[in-house]
Amino acid sequence: QVETLKAKLLEQAQEISRLRSEQGGTDAEKHRDLLAAENERLRQEMKACEGELRELQRQQQAPCRDCPHLQENARLQEQLSQLQREAEETRAKLVELDLEVQQKTNRLAEVELRLKDSLAERAEEEERLSRRLRDSQETIASLKSQPQQIKYIIKTVEVESAKAKQALCETQSRNQYLLEQVGMQKQVLKEMEQQLQSSRKTEAQLRAQIMMYEAELERAHGQMLEEMQAMEEEKNHAIEEAFSRAQVEMKAVHENLAGVRTNLLTLQPALRTLTHDYNSLKRQVRDFPLLLQETLRSARAEISQAIEEVHSTNRELLRKYRRELQLRKKCHNELVRLKGNIRVFGRVRPITKEDGEGPEAANAVTFDADDDAVLYLLHKGKQVSFELDKVFPPQASQEEVGATSHTAGVKGGGSHLLLTLLCLPQVFQEVQALVTSCIDGYNVCIFAYGQTGAGKTYTMEGTAANPGINQRALQLLFSEVRGKAADWDYTITVSAAEIYNETLRDLLGKEPQEKLEIKLCPDGSGQLYVPGLTEFRVQSVEDINKVFEFGHIKRVTECTNLNEHSSRSHALLIVTIRGLDRSTGLRTTGKLNLVDLAGSERVGRSGAEGSRLREAQHINKSLSALGDVIYALRSRQGHVPFRNSKLTYLLQDSLSGDSKTLMMVQVSPAEKNTSETLCSLKFAERVRSVELGPVSRKAELGSWPSQEHLEVLKTLLVPFLFTSPTGRGHASPSPGQLSSRSASIRRKLHTSG
């Protein structure tokens, strides 16, 4: 047994050493070795990298300015930095691995410690076993010394010892197993305890919660009880109240019932009357449609009668309106006729810088304070007087006063206003009546006559800031047309022409050099027209301005010296106004001819030759033709020499018949111009004086107003024409009380008896 035990012991020792060697090769150790090897490899690699790095740095430091491998260098540097980064990473990895190795070593030490412990245990076990062995040997020795029986027992024991030993081993292993079981059970127990503890904790929490809930429940129960109590009380109270109320109501209902009963008794007769009323109403409703129809019929009849009456009144009014219109036109014509169909005005321009200084520029023209138709010219020391229809002094403005103001003063009988207005010398105001008569279908000519520089263009065209007759006339036309737009449709067209050396040219046409001809209308009306003359339709002042500008540009581009040229040609602006009365279908056509004549100065008869002489001859011819025509017209001669010049031929329609003509004779007041001024004024007087001639007087009388008109005029004007403030007849009126205009009219009335 001892031997076998020893052998077993040896075997176990061997087993232990084997186990130890085996343990030395555990996973951890293998891993450690592997890591150490990896570590070593990485170290090697790092060293190699560093070597490479050094090599590269050395290369970089080497001067290589002209090195052709700059790109290569950059690439290498890039690679270098890459490698450095890698080295850095590797280093970090290395540190990590070191740490891991450290951890592994620690674990290994732990395992070794545990191994030592188990070795010590094993030694103890051995000790114990050897002790038992000794005991057993001693027992064996003592037993050997005992008698035979004992030997037997020993033998039995020996035999049984193996069994015991086996049992021992089994017991040991069982013990081991049980121990393990106990360990496990302990572990389980520990866990169970922990669980128990946590459940206890939970239980405590739950208990606390339950308590809380119970308390809450208790409270709620109490509250509910209280509420129930209150509700019970309330209910009782409400029942009581309802009961008492019901009793009261019941009483009231009873009372009501009694009242209703009495009411019922009294209402019965009312019901009877109501029924009666209802029946009668029903009858009325039945009859109502008939009644309505009848009423409607009568109302309709009344309305249609009223409409008929309104219609007839309207017709009457329209008839009256037309009659009034006719009358107004007649009156207007009469008024213009009263003033003369051909009127001659004089306008004296102010002395200008161009007139120079000294005696040459002295003023030679004076006026009559009491008579606005007279002016005096100092010529060669003698004062010559001239009488025209009206004279505008230098201070006369271009401006316009409202078209009606003149006559409004007369109608209203406001003598002061009348006098004030008559005293104001405003050029356009005098022209207004002529312009408006164009709208009624009359032809009008306005001429500016005079020597060059006397103010013809100023009067006709004016300046941008102070426009002349042309602009103002068109503006007036537009405003008049607008005022009549309710009944009339008007179209206004404008043409501009020039007559130079007896040649007619279109100023608005595409071919200004083209000569235009004046022809008879092919329709047999005897009217004249100019084929090819451009007409622009104008609708606003802006349109006119555009037309004027266009004409101006044409004129400027066509001649080298505009001033010179314009003084040698007649400029015509022809405005045609066509109207249609929408209610009557009446059509009217009026023409307004605005003529800036060529300079009337006489060109030195001896000096002039060639084209200058031809120009002068043409101008002279056409101006004297104009004078002749006006003279013939004014003296009502049978033959009017229209064909003697292009100008008069072109304007034939606008000079003859019912047409109205205004001759604005422009003069310069300067001393140096007196002979030309004298000529112009003589021309003016010649044209105008016709009505005083013995032949024309008869004819003129025909054009004077009828006796009836004279009566009206007298009643209007006599109060401040023939009465003096003192009441003595024919006494000379105080200055300022008589306007120059009224003096002129008085003279006319005297002349005509």
Ligand code: ADP
């Ligand atoms: P015409 O056309 O007869 O040759 P203009 O109209 O050209 O003469 O006038 C000559 C000059 O006299 C211009 O400078 C003009 O401005 C000026 N003039 C003419 N009339 C007047 C006036 N009534 N008031 C102020 N200046 C005038």
Ligand code: MG
């Ligand atoms: Mg001019």
